[in-house]
Amino acid sequence: MTENNLLSLIIFAPLVGAVINWLIGGRLKNELFSGVVACAAVGVSCVVAFMIAFGIGTPHIGALSAPEGKPVLDHIWTWIQVGSFRADFGLGMDRLSGIYVCFITFVGLLIHVFATGYMHGDKGFYRFFAYLNLFMFSMLTLILADNYLLMFVGWEGVGLCSYLLIGYYIKRDEARKAAKKAFVMNRIGDWGVLMAIFLMYSMTGSISFFDKTVDGAQVQSVFTWVSQNVMAPESFAGAAIFAGGLTSIAVLLFVGATGKSAQIPLFTWLPDAMAGPTPVSALIHAATMVTAGVYLVVRSNAIFQNAPTAMFIVAIIGAATAIFAATIGLAQNDIKKVLAYSTVSQLGYMFLACGVGAFTAAIFHVMTHAFFKALLFLGSGSVIHGMHHEQDMRRMGNLKKYMPITFATMLTGWLAISGIPIFAGFFSKDEILYKTFASPNIPEPWNYVLWIVGLVTAVLTAVYMTRMMVMTFWGEERFHEELPVAEHPHDAARAEENAYAFGDASDAVEPHGDAHAAAHHYDDGHGAAHDEHDDEDEHHHALAHDFKPHESPWVMTVPLIVLAILSTFGGLMGVPYALSSLVGIKDANVFEHTLEPIIAKVSHKEAGHSTAATGEHAPAATNAAGAGHAASAAATEAAHDAHSPEEVRNERLLAGLSVLLAALGIGTGWMIFQKSPLKRMPKILAEKWRVDELYNGYIVDPITNLSRNALWKGIDIGVIDGIVNGVGHFVAALGGVARGIQVGFVRSYAAFILFGALIVIGYFIYYGFRLIG
């Protein structure tokens, strides 16, 4: 077991940064100070993460190359210990968390740097960076935790930070609503995670990710327990979900993942979350937090692989979310909304990958997605910055002329997400599609259905991303054009809401003067907390007639360039054999080999043949765990290395097909939107399939009405109080003291109580004496 106390530095550096910014930054109000502190904190995390992951300057081998995927551990303190239950504050970096931590800290650092430019001039600068650092702390805790409960701490922590950052512009109505919605929807998912932890504990007696020794006690990991006690995957049947076995755990965990990673049915918070500042959207709602659900599933792959029903559900939900979100993405006019739906859709891909058993492909896509989606979001941030906070693409156009660097970098992101070869997204998405097609654990013909859904989504992705690029960067300049009159009530409501929130509607009760007065008041006050954000900065009114968009400063473009490079070449880490062998390289899939040891080895035989499976696994169970593992790992690797020519041919064919379709998508998008960028899209798509209305109408409103009218006014006030008061009146009337109570003098109550107390005590004395006497 390798210990390295530096691990805790990775999570605590951002926490320290957050505290410094909150306590000192709030007083100084110096952007340079706040920015440097925040970036330095994440920088420290990033450096230490890479050191431990790659074994640079550490006494032990790097976590990414440790044999059998053994983790580097750091036990900090014992958090909760009651009876046989224990949850440590302990960290562990194995190959999976190593990859996550590296890209999170690196992309996080870039986004922090970008944000120093984007948030320039914002009154809550220090507060923003304090929240952002706090987010990094939570996210890294989530990833580095060595048990489910500590992971849940990070899980909820990122939810809190997301809440704070979505609601960052506290005066904006949509922001505060979106913040609450995000928190509550995440909480619904969290319920699933909690229940999964309970079930897991009662089943395995452990919640730990790793086998370890703490305070002299042996702690066995959940996964070791599974490998030793579960002989065959559970049956593929709906009943397994409720059987209280591994399938139940897996489904409950996935409920949590749908919340955090915005999958059907809990996806509606993510698009709304775009009300937060754009760097937040890039960091939290694209690159890191929303992929926590994928992390959870992959981390628990030993459980999922034994739960074919759960895997199937994951695959179906993933694919459904992917195509559903893509259709909505087609019809959005807000540049960030397009990207938000595209994120939901891409997350669907990742879950599809998990569901078909391609866990490494899922993580690969998480990483490449972090690169290109962070790039696209930051690029959109740069556009919004250059356009003085206009987010509506209908008022953009021809920006390539004014923002060449932003344009060039976003171009790579566009090609990457569309799946054009050599760009990062191509390899990861293609691997997911191939693995779906060839999945051994999805019953036919479902693997083909899922594959086709994946392909269609790929086309749609290329179309809507092309639409976004065309509307933003090509065509005519539409900066000064008025928006078309609201097309449908939803838009109108939003416009009205905005007008009210930003105080420029003619009938708004309080025009700007008040906002300034309030802001002024704040300045007089104490420096610590939620300060006033000047909404004018954040929102676009009418642009001056001589307005010209401008390119963003270097602190914003440099991160874009770095991310563009990663989006272009980052995919080369995981080129599959079938493709690399085309150019004569035998084994280029570094990524998959790195992750291989953390994927549990489970026979994919159907549950019906459990006898065979038991036979195969029996030696592993009886042997010492490690030896069994090594043996089966070696066997799998051997099988893996032998790429059958048929498989290779299939994979190449399918790859070719998806390139063709991506090109088709881009071509179609170009043809349509180059000609008419403002082409009206189907109403139902623009209205997001009216899912929000559905939830509000059929869930939120009925519960609220029930609570108010039936529970509170009906049962509480009506029934229970009715009985109580009735009894009270009856007793009062009976005793003839009703008059006294009605008069309501406190003194009379005092006498009343005293009298009662005397009776009680007298009763005692009487019985006491009777006893003696």
Next chain:
Amino acid sequence: MDFIAENLLTILILLPVIGAVSIIGHQMFWKQESHLKWVTLFWTAVNFLLSLFLILDKSAASANGFFFEKNVPWIQAINTNYHIGVDGLSLWLVVLTTFIMPIAVLSTWHAVEKRSNAFYVFLLLLESAMIGVFCSLDLLVFYLFFEASLVPMFFLIGIWGGENRIYAAVKFFIYTALGSLLMLVAIIGLYYIHADQTGTGTFDFVTLLNSLKTGTMVFSHQTGLLLFLAFALAFSIKVPLFPFHTWLPDAHTEAPTAGSVILAAVLLKMGTYGLMRFNFTLFPEASRELAWIFIILSIIGIIYGALVAMVQPDIKRLVAYSSVAHMGFVMLGMFSFTEMGMQGALYQMLNHGISTGALFLLVGFIYERRHTRAITEYGGLASVMPIYATIFVFTTMSSIGLPFLNGFVGEFLTMIGMWNSTAVSYPRLATMFAGTGVIFAAVYLLWMVQRVFFGKVTNPKNKTLKDLSWREIGLIAPLLFLMVYMGVYPAPFLDRSRESIVAIEERLTKQAGGTIEHAESVPKAVIQTAKPAAH
């Protein structure tokens, strides 16, 4: 020093009474009302500091398992002893009481305008009674303290309360007095049963318990149930358990801030404490038999309290209903009869005292400024009172049960205890329902936060509100500190209460045959060789 150590509990109980007398004396000679709050603060602070000895003390427990035990004959005629002592169960509740009192006093700094001498006298008498409740080991003495705590609270609500104070005070009194009268009957019943079977009647809890354990005293099945129910009703009303909860919103809403804080932090705990101390140990069979009723009611309480809280137009009433939900978790954990569940329940009692106490303080702050509690009167306060908003959101997160804040540890332990319980047939289903309370908590609290703090300041009256003063920050700061500390490092608290909880668990799970079967159903796949030090 020895004298203090010997009689620490008695001193803790009597010191507030001395304080009350000193206030009356002060008022007679100086007639300086403005001094009174300082005098009260002094006595409560001294009491708190003295109570810290309880935690620091490392001496061994008495033969009965209690610390600082004192047993002095009182009314020998009816064999009543002044028998007091603390164990892991009551220790933290005593400290919570002494801790919350100075804060409650500080919260009334400018709030009490009329008859402040009487106000402070009642406050101090209340403290005395509350500490007495948690220390008493004689049922009669317990009952007297239990009743005695009612009277000062009745006046605090009835005299210094809001508009509807009389209704609230009478409702509070009738509810709780009715319940405790039944308990009195049960206490007397126990006395006579013991007298019948052993020759001497006794109110002494330890003696009764020993007689029950050794079998020198046995109830018929029905007697056990009846006695259990009589005790349980008194305590359930106090908790309050659905459907006995309707006094709580009124009492909380109408009470002055200090009253609400004490009510939430301490008075409600007398119910859960009583159940755990007396019901579980004296009537383990009946407890097991009727556990399902209490579990169902507590789950209803969790969901019902949350749903009703959601639609409250009044901030204080909202927090009051959230108490119903939170105390539901405490009940759930207790009735799981597992070590985890009961540890969690005890921890959740402390957490609820701190978080909900803090919420009532915060509501009190804004009420002092605007004299309204209606949510619609506010909006956008975050930009006018940034410190207040920050602290409020922080406290809200603690109440919601965000991990690494105190509420989470308690809720988690109560639920995982219930999940692994064998007390009822469907413990997992029960936990799954109870778990939805975690979701609803986020809904009602964040919705309130959203409406009160975010958005634009729409009401002109809110534009000139002053942010918190140093006194206000100072009095809430210890609570904020504890929220973090108890969330991050619960070990000192849990370790201290472990033995007492395990003793109760064993008592509960001891079958008629005398074999001990743990209620937990977790496989021991994890080899636990190391036990942490007891302290």
